[in-house]
Amino acid sequence: xxxxxxxxxxxxxxxxxxxxxxxxxxxxxxxxxxxxxxxxxxxxxxxxxxxxxxxxxxxxxxxxxxxxxxxxxxxxxxxxxxxxxxxxxxxxxxxxxxxxxxxxxxxxxxxxxxxxxxxxxxxxxxxxxxxxxxxxxxxxxxxxxxxxxxxxxxxxxxxxxxxxxxxxxxxxxxxxxxxxxxxxxxxxxxxxxx
Numbered sequence: 001x002x003x004x005x006x007x008x009x010x011x012x013x014x015x016x017x018x019x020x021x022x023x024x025x026x027x028x029x030x031x032x033x034x035x036x037x038x039x040x041x042x043x044x045x046x047x048x049x050x051x052x053x054x055x056x057x058x059x060x061x062x063x064x065x066x067x068x069x070x071x072x073x074x075x076x077x078x079x080x081x082x083x084x085x086x087x088x089x090x091x092x093x094x095x096x097x098x099x100x101x102x103x104x105x106x107x108x109x110x111x112x113x114x115x116x117x118x119x120x121x122x123x124x125x126x127x128x129x130x131x132x133x134x135x136x137x138x139x140x141x142x143x144x145x146x147x148x149x150x151x152x153x154x155x156x157x158x159x160x161x162x163x164x165x166x167x168x169x170x171x172x173x174x175x176x177x178x179x180x181x182x183x184x185x186x187x188x189x190x191x192x193x194x
Contacts, residue, residue, distance in 0.1 A: 029177075029190050040189045041126055046074045047185055050126040051178060055116035060171035060193050064097075064105065064112050065164040067178065067191070070123030072130065076153040077184040081137045086164050086191075089175045097165040099146055102138050109140065109163070127157045135160025152185070 031044045038057040042049040052068040065086070071079070081096040102109060124132065135150035135158050152158045162178075176191040 029188060031187075032189055035126070037192075039121065039126075040191070042187050042189050047187065048072045048127055049180065049185075049187060049189065050123045051189055051191075052119075052121050052123060053191055054119040054121065055112075056171075057192070058194050059115065060173075062108060062112070063166045063169045063171075064108060065166070065171055066112055066116050067162045067164070068120065068123060069135065069160055069162055069178075070127050071135075071152045071158045071185075072127045072154060072156070073152045073185065074154050075184055076151070077182065078149040079135070079152050079158070079180075079182055079185065080149045081162075083180055083182040083185075084162055085179050085181070087177045087179055087188075088172075093179070094164050094166060096137065097163045099138060101165055102163055103140060105165075106140050123159055124157045130155055130157045132156070133158045137161075138163055 031042050033041045033043070035041060036054075038054040039050065039052045048071070050070045053066070056065045056067065067086075069084075084096045085093045087093040124130070133151055133156040134147065136144075136147045137150075138161060139146045150158050150160065171193055173193050176193065177188045178191060179188050180186065
């Protein structure tokens with residue numbers, strides 16, 4: 001009887017693990033893990049990326065969407081704003097917003113930042129202890145200069161904000177993916193707006 005129970009439990013465990021692996025592969029987002037509703041982590045042997053969109057998940061009725069990103073890599077590279085884009089379920093994509101549009105919309109951006117500030121999370125806790133390097137693609141007047149490329153390596157937690165501007169003025173509910181398309185980092189992370 002004991003042997004039968006052990007075999008049954010082993011088979012059940014094997015089926016559950018296989019089902020979970022297939023579900024991850026079918027979703028199209030390998031190496032990803034959700035931490036709550038709006039924090040997603042990608043981790044493989046070379047690259048660790050975390051994104052948080054806790055405020056924007058439920059507050060996306062304006063044209064601006066805010067995503068916090070943290071990165072660390074075993075291989076050193078420089079990443080720029082053109083390496084990021086947001087893709088919806090239909091395949092339409094939106095690039096990271098331009099600095100010019102960001103500055104021109106300073107009042108809505110300031111409002112978005114103020115409201116999102118209570119939802120901020122320390123993404124370095126997912127990356128591990130290291131020196132912090134800013135990924136500063138955006139700056140309002142008085143906030144200093146922007147950085148066109150951010151260093152990503154194993155000795156630094158590269159942390160920054162990405163802003164996306166929707167061409168039609170509002171973001172629809174549904175599934176999206178943040179694509180990182182760099183020769184040293186080609187990944188996609190899932191997002192869901194409610």
